[in-house]
Amino acid sequence: MRDEEHLRPRPANFNPLTPLDFLDHAVNSLPTKTAVVWRDRSWTWSEFHQIVLRLAKALKDRGIQKGDVVSIMCPNRPEMLAAHYAIPALGAVLNSVNTRIEAKDVAFILKHAESRLILADPTCADDARKAAQETGVPIEVFAEDGESGDGLKLLSGERPPEIDLIAEITDEWQPIALNYTSGTTGNPKGVVLHHRGAWLNAVGNITALQFNDKTAYLWTLPMFHCNGWCHTWSITAAGGTHVCLDKVVPEAVFEAMDRIGVTHLSCAPVVLYMLINSDAKEKRDASRRITVATGGAAPTASLIKQMDALGFDFIHLYGLTECYGPTSIRELNEHEAGLDVEERANLLARQGVRHLSANRIRVVNDEGAEVPADGTTVGEIVLTGNTLLAGYYRNPDETEKAFAGGGFHTGDLAVRHPDGHIEIKDRAKDVIITGGENVSSLEVEDVLSKHPDVAIAAVVAKPDEKWGEIPMAFIEAKSGTSPQPETLETFCREHLPGFKIPRAWAFCELPKTATGKIQKYVLREQAAEKAAGANG
Template identity: 75%
Template sequence: MREEAHLRPRPANFVPLTPLDFLDHAVKTAPGDEAVIWRGRSWTWAEFHAVVLRFVAALRARGIGKGDVVSVMCVNRPEMLAAHYAVPALGAVLNCVNTRIEVSDVSFILRHSDSRLMLADPSATRIARAAAEEAGVPFEPFADDGASGDGLALLSTDAPPPFELTAEITDEWQPIALNYTSGTTGEPKGVVLHHRGAWLNAIGNVTALKFDRSTRYLWTLPMFHCNGWCHTFAITAAGGTHVCLEKVEPGAVFSAIEAHGVTHLACAPVVLYMLINSSAKQTRNASRRLTVATGGAAPTASLIEEMDALGFDFIHLYGLTECFGPTSIRELTGAERDLGVAERARLLARQGVRHMTANRIRVLGEDGEDVPFDGRTIGEVALCGNTLLSGYHRDAVETEKAFSGGVFRTGDLAVRHDDGHIEIRDRAKDVIITGGENVSSLEIEGVLSRHPGVAIAAVVARRDEKWGEIPMAFIETRTGAPLDTKALEAFCRDHLAGFKIPRAWSFGELPKTATGKIQKFVLRERATQEKVGSDI
């Protein structure tokens, strides 16, 4: 069949994909349903839509328009959720800033992003204001209670002027967000995401995580982190309820779960360790189960066992800032849920397969070809599809490098099992070469995490005159006190080959990003400076 001019897209049969449509749909189909909960208050979809329109009006009054970058430094409040709709509605680009970084880092982001406006909640005002002044960017805070007093009162009841949410979206390839990488591997890069990918990944999350109108999603994952894995859009698409939580504190988490009938939450494993080690878990009604999606590190058997006792069902997700958050999923089948905890942990340690709308996943060997599905041969995870970044802001060289060979290379090393599921074995830069042997830091970490006294373990290479490199383990203990290294070595000897056992140890709190990922580049630097056995 020929391609003919009259069969090409036209305004009547082609509308750019944008997640702003999800809010438009929710407010028109279920205006009275509960949309957002925060600090004992709640908003229907009609009321939340009004919050977004007040936000739009405030941005327009400050001269924000198409292509402008608006930076927002805010915890999980309604204003942060509203920013995901109000900023893109003007054709502008949302730049969510990590609330836990320092003035110099924020200032760098503001300058590098060419930000036109900096907004912040009261808890972030000191750093945000100082960074904005340093970068020469206008700054405004949100009102403390969101409705009155100093700052933008977007949660007031003032009637907003009308505005068509999707009017400025003329191309689904338009930037919707500019996110800076979390800093687990060094200098942050500005990841440009587009409306099309956000729409697709949100819908994929809806299907993969089974969100619907009964979903009550607790925001333990920062919305600033990769736009909350696109759950800022996905929960709205499903017509569920956003339960906003400003600070992840175990008592507040358990209280919110019980008070609001939470069905889903997402977080890094470090948050789950906080929950199981808190006395507040005694308030949890484990008979009413909920789903927790976790990523960043594979769940251990002990973690799964303890969370299962609290009524949490695990789903393991894998993704990067560059692919809009989750791109693969591993969940247990009905039959697998009846397996023993060790076997369930073994299966859930895998990153799984892509969800419906995500990128195609390949594992490539050094020859550029797909590795066999044997669960042994290691290659690099590569992605290709519709939920990948447009490129890196102001960095054509890194963009071309990232997409070389027609795929996006993640830097993660994995095997592929016979059922197609991938399992990450390490980051390329985290492989330890000791005495000519390649050692996976993740394998050692997995063994150490099974020790009853270990809360979190991270392993990096340390230079050594004899072996070239040796594994060095950084341990965060359950009690906060150092452990007996001889006992740890004996424990490792039961599970690891001798050359894989750490030969240097350090105890203390591990450096983490705002989402709980271990900053291994910091540990690699510390490994060059510390004496063996010293505290962090």
């Protein structure tokens, strides 16, 4: 076929893909349908649109322009959701900051991101203000209830001026978000995500998790975590309802399920353990099934059995910040759902296969060749496709390293089963995932090594039924000293967030190779044995 000029894209038949279009669709097709629920209030899609426009105006009045980075440190409330539309609608870039990190870490992100403004919820305001003062970045704090008292009031008020939500999106490769990793190998890296990938992964989530206009999605997953796995945009695209929670408390979760008729939620495994161990579960109507998507740790047979009794259908997801959240899914088919609980747990421990719009998943050896699908040969997970980061901000070396050989190297080691499903066996970078949060063993070891009684410290993951994994520290003490767990915990607390502090300890001479390197695989085996002994 001939390449003719008149067949090329033009404004009438081509618009850049952007998830902002989902809000435009919802406002025009479902204006009176409930869009957002928070505390004892709710807003229709038309009313939520007004919140977005108020935030866009506030940002514009503060000089925010196309290409500027705007940071936000906020739990799951309507303004946080609105930021996912208002900030990119100005052509600016959304930088969602983990609400659990300390002021010095927030300051690093603000400085590295070259942020022009930080927005904060009152519960995060102290750390946000300290970081803003250190970096010279202006700060705006939301009013506690969103509409009265001190702070930025967006949840009610005069009708703001209309803007075209997609007018500033002139290229679908344009950045929509800048998300920082957990810093598992040093300082966190800034992951640049584009409008095209966000649109595609959001649509893929709809098909994978079967969102629709009857969906009531409970926000137990932090929206700051990889933009809520793109569900901040997926639920809007489906015309569902966002049910916001300030804080994940079992009583509030179960109350929302009953009062609002929740159909879906996503979370780290630790949230599931909170629910099954709460007395509030006694009021749960298990006949109303709820789809629960989780990732970060393989589900145990005990967890699946207890979740099933509470009326939860379990789905296992796998992904990274670098691929917009979930890129693979493992759910049970009709036959598998009838298997005994142990067999179901074994199947759901796998990370599954890619969903419709996600990346192609390869498991390769050191030479880049596919490993056989035998369920035993281990290789690295490498991704290729449209839902991958553009690159790491201000870090070309790490970008080139990650994409070496024509695919994105995840650092996760896995096998592929004969049915095509992948299953992670190890994490190449010694990352410990505890309650859905990544912990760098190197960071914890660095802190412990500064204690005057510690000669060498090695930290590995110890399996834990509640948290998935917990950090376990193996300590080789200096001669003549006898450090105690309580002393080291206190020392760690001065330098680390609570979730990074080891919760299991061993004091011994560390196993080493002939060249003096610590044999961490030996320590992992010891940690697993201790976990098995505790559960036996």
